[in-house]
Amino acid sequence: MLNETIECLEIKEDGVYVDLTFGGGGHSKAILNVLGNNGKLLAFDQDLDAIENSISDDRLLLINQNFKFLKQNLNYHGYPKVDGILADLGVSSYQFDKPERGFSIRHESKLDMRMNKNGQLNASEILNNYSEAELSKIFYEYSDLRNSRSIAKLIIEKRNENKIISTEQFNKILDPFLSKGYENKTLAKIYQALRIEVNDEIETLKKLLVQLPDVLKKGGKVVIITYHSVEDRIVKRFIQNGCFESEPLKDDFGKYKLPFKRSFKFKSPSVMEIKKNSRSRSAKLRSAEKL
Secondary structure: OHHHHHHHHOOOOOOEEEEOOOOOOHHHHHHHHHOOOOOEEEEEOOOHHHHOOOOOOOOEEEEOOOHHHHHHHHHHOOOOOEEEEEEEOOOOHHHHOOHHHOOOOOOOOEOOOOOOOOOOOOHHHHHHHOOHHHHHHHHHHHHOOOOHHHHHHHHHHHHOOOOOOEHHHHHHHOHHHOOOOOHHHHHHHHHHHHHHHHHOHHHHHHHHHOOHHHHEEEEEEEEEEEOOHHHHHHHHHHHHHOOOOOOOOEOOOOOEOOOEEEOOOOEOOOHHHHHHOHHHHHOEEEEEEEO
């Protein structure tokens, strides 16, 4: 949803913008195309592979850090307030397409799934060291898998026979849970849960969201694209209420203290875009303005 993203940001030629998920650089290039000579774009990515995609442009500052360090880096580089922020959550296409990263169900590789290759925890370590209860919890909470206990129990049984280290090996273990015609969908959900746990994605997202009211200028725009219900619920609630609970926060006078006004409910990819990129089918774009 590139065009929708750029439209929602309402880019000012001399504005300061942030791309929190640089990836292959697609969104950053589109932002730079609209920015004037005096505009500035700060882009974040914790993946060193993404840094290799850097664009040669004096208006771009590419920061090799997790976006949970947003406020710290903006202050350090002299941009405490910005005009717009974009986050395209999830795994980028170039990460999915690199077999050695272990994100994809389609490629034979080691079970890694680290977005930051210097991270300590990988998917294989989770599968071989987490307890049955811990495994069941992440499959249920991060992918809504109703049979999470059965999946966790089988993983424990199989790892006692052989350490689980590869995608091919893991996929074979999961075969009893793969209904005909829904094999890829089920595998994708299980891989998603592991990836979220490996990268601590939910807590990282919350740490990011609470910084947004402080770093956006009044009238500044935030655009966030989510790909699964867990992260989408968190983004939706924060945009609506300024917190992660069901009710918005109140100030000392009992009035609701809302940092944002949502631009619309959400946007989904067009039929044409889904045909071009099937990975976009679950995407939801949410946008809001800083009050």
